[in-house]
Amino acid sequence: MEFGRTEEQRLLLGAVQEFIRKIVVPRAAGRDVSAEFPEEELRAAAELGLMGMAVPETHGGADLDPVSTALVYEEIARGSGALAVILSVHNSLVCEAIRRYGTEEQQDRYLPPLASGNLLGAYALTESGAGSDAAALQTRARRNGDVYLLSGSKLFITSAEHADLFVVFAVTDPEARRSRAITAFLVERDLPGFTIGKKERKLGLRSSEINEISFADVRVPTGCRLGDEGYGFPMALALLDTGRIGIAAQAVGMAQAALDLSLVYAQQRHQFGRPIADLQAIQWMLADMATRLEAARLLTYRAAALKRDGDPFGLAASQAKLFASRSAVEAADAAIQIHGGYGYLEEYGAERLYRDAKATELYEGTSEIQRLVIARHLLRGTSTPAS
Ligand SMILES: Cc1cc2nc3c(=O)[nH]c(=O)nc-3n(C[C@H](O)[C@H](O)[C@H](O)COP(=O)(O)OP(=O)(O)OC[C@H]3O[C@@H](n4cnc5c(N)ncnc54)[C@H](O)[C@@H]3O)c2cc1C
Structure with a gap:
C-alpha cells in the first residue's frame, strides 16, 4: 500500500491549503460564534472542484481517488471542522450515492449541478426512534401509480436548510x-409537503447546521427512487463505510490543528522564567499527541488505500474512525491543557476544536457502533466485500 504523495496530490493539496489559509481560517472562529452557514467558503470550494470529489470527470467532477479525498478532508478540517462535515455529507454520502446507485438519467440530471456547487446535498437516515438502530426507521413511502407518497420525519439532517x-x-x-x-x-x-423544521442549537460544528425535516404525503416520482426497492438499507451501510473514511480524515485534521496550536503556544508561553515547552510534562503531552496523530493518519490512509485498490475496506474504515475520532478528542483536550486557562477562552481556538472533535465520535456511527462492526468482522473471520 503506497502512502507517498503523488505529484498530482501535492498540487491538489497546495491549492486546498491556500484556500484554507485565505478563505476558511480567517472566517472559522467568527462563523463558530455566529453559527452562520459558510456560503462563501462553499462557493470557493466549488471553484476548486471540492463539491465534486466523488463525481466522474464526464459529469463535471474531480473524480478524486479515496486517498486524495482523505487528504483533502484532513486539510479542510484542519481549518474548519464545520466546513469539512458539510462537504463530507455532500460528497461522500450524496454524490457517492448517485454515482454508485443512480440510473444514467439520475446521474445526468444531478451530478453536474452537485459537482459545480449549484446544488447542495443532504443525507436523511436518522429519525427519533432510529439512530444507531437505523433499520428501525418509520418514514413510509407508499407506491401510488407513478409516484411514492412519502410521510414521516427525520432528525439531525446536516445542511437541510x-x-x-x-x-x-x-x-x-x-x-x-x-x-x-x-x-x-x-x-x-x-x-409540496416537504418542510424543513427546527434548527438545532449544538455544542460544536456550529456553522454546519442540522435540522429536523418532515414529509406529509410528498409525491416523489418513481424515477427518483435510488436503486431497487428494498435495497436502501444495505446501500446506507455501504455509503457509511465510505463516509467513515471521510470522518476519520476529518478527525485527523482536527488532531493536527490541536497539535499545531499547542506547538506554537508551548514555545511562546513562559512560566517560571522559561517556555513551558521546556517542561517535560508538556513535552510528553506533545509527544503523545503527535504519535497518536500519526497512527490515526496511517489507519485512515490504509482504509482509503484499500478502497482505492478495490479491496474490502469496511473493517479498516471503522477502525480508522474509532481511533482517529478518539485521538482528535484527546488531542483537543491536551491542547486546552497546554494552553492552561487560555485554552478555555474562545480567542485561542483550542476550545472550538474540543467542541468540534466530539462530534466525530457520534455521527456516521458512534464509537460503540464502530466497535460492534469491528468485532463482527473479527468474529466472522472475514471482511465485507468491497462496496
Ligand atoms: C452534528 C451531527 C450531524 C449529524 N448529521 C446527520 C445527517 O446528516 N444525517 C443523518 O441521517 N444523521 C445525522 N446525524 C445523526 C447521527 O448519525 C446519530 O446521532 C448517530 O447515528 C447516533 O444515533 P442516536 O443519536 O440516536 O444515538 P443512540 O443510537 O440513541 O445511542 C445512544 C447511546 O447508546 C449507544 N448504543 C446504541 N446502540 C448500541 C449498541 N447496539 N451497542 C452498544 N452501544 C449502543 C450509542 O453508542 C450511544 O452511546 C448527525 C448527528 C450529529 C451529532
Missing part, C-alpha cells in the same frame, strides 16, 4: 425483513 437534494431512506415494505424493508429516494426540497 440550505440543501437542494436529499437522499432519503424510507420503508416501502413493512412486512419484509428489516434489511429488505427500506428504499432510498432522491427528494428535491421544493416538493
Whole structure:
C-alpha cells in the first residue's frame, strides 16, 4: 500500500491549503460564534472542484481517488471542522450515492449541478426512534401509480436548510425483513409537503447546521427512487463505510490543528522564567499527541488505500474512525491543557476544536457502533466485500 504523495496530490493539496489559509481560517472562529452557514467558503470550494470529489470527470467532477479525498478532508478540517462535515455529507454520502446507485438519467440530471456547487446535498437516515438502530426507521413511502407518497420525519439532517437534494431512506415494505424493508429516494426540497423544521442549537460544528425535516404525503416520482426497492438499507451501510473514511480524515485534521496550536503556544508561553515547552510534562503531552496523530493518519490512509485498490475496506474504515475520532478528542483536550486557562477562552481556538472533535465520535456511527462492526468482522473471520 503506497502512502507517498503523488505529484498530482501535492498540487491538489497546495491549492486546498491556500484556500484554507485565505478563505476558511480567517472566517472559522467568527462563523463558530455566529453559527452562520459558510456560503462563501462553499462557493470557493466549488471553484476548486471540492463539491465534486466523488463525481466522474464526464459529469463535471474531480473524480478524486479515496486517498486524495482523505487528504483533502484532513486539510479542510484542519481549518474548519464545520466546513469539512458539510462537504463530507455532500460528497461522500450524496454524490457517492448517485454515482454508485443512480440510473444514467439520475446521474445526468444531478451530478453536474452537485459537482459545480449549484446544488447542495443532504443525507436523511436518522429519525427519533432510529439512530444507531437505523433499520428501525418509520418514514413510509407508499407506491401510488407513478409516484411514492412519502410521510414521516427525520432528525439531525446536516445542511437541510440550505440543501437542494436529499437522499432519503424510507420503508416501502413493512412486512419484509428489516434489511429488505427500506428504499432510498432522491427528494428535491421544493416538493409540496416537504418542510424543513427546527434548527438545532449544538455544542460544536456550529456553522454546519442540522435540522429536523418532515414529509406529509410528498409525491416523489418513481424515477427518483435510488436503486431497487428494498435495497436502501444495505446501500446506507455501504455509503457509511465510505463516509467513515471521510470522518476519520476529518478527525485527523482536527488532531493536527490541536497539535499545531499547542506547538506554537508551548514555545511562546513562559512560566517560571522559561517556555513551558521546556517542561517535560508538556513535552510528553506533545509527544503523545503527535504519535497518536500519526497512527490515526496511517489507519485512515490504509482504509482509503484499500478502497482505492478495490479491496474490502469496511473493517479498516471503522477502525480508522474509532481511533482517529478518539485521538482528535484527546488531542483537543491536551491542547486546552497546554494552553492552561487560555485554552478555555474562545480567542485561542483550542476550545472550538474540543467542541468540534466530539462530534466525530457520534455521527456516521458512534464509537460503540464502530466497535460492534469491528468485532463482527473479527468474529466472522472475514471482511465485507468491497462496496
Ligand atoms: C452534528 C451531527 C450531524 C449529524 N448529521 C446527520 C445527517 O446528516 N444525517 C443523518 O441521517 N444523521 C445525522 N446525524 C445523526 C447521527 O448519525 C446519530 O446521532 C448517530 O447515528 C447516533 O444515533 P442516536 O443519536 O440516536 O444515538 P443512540 O443510537 O440513541 O445511542 C445512544 C447511546 O447508546 C449507544 N448504543 C446504541 N446502540 C448500541 C449498541 N447496539 N451497542 C452498544 N452501544 C449502543 C450509542 O453508542 C450511544 O452511546 C448527525 C448527528 C450529529 C451529532
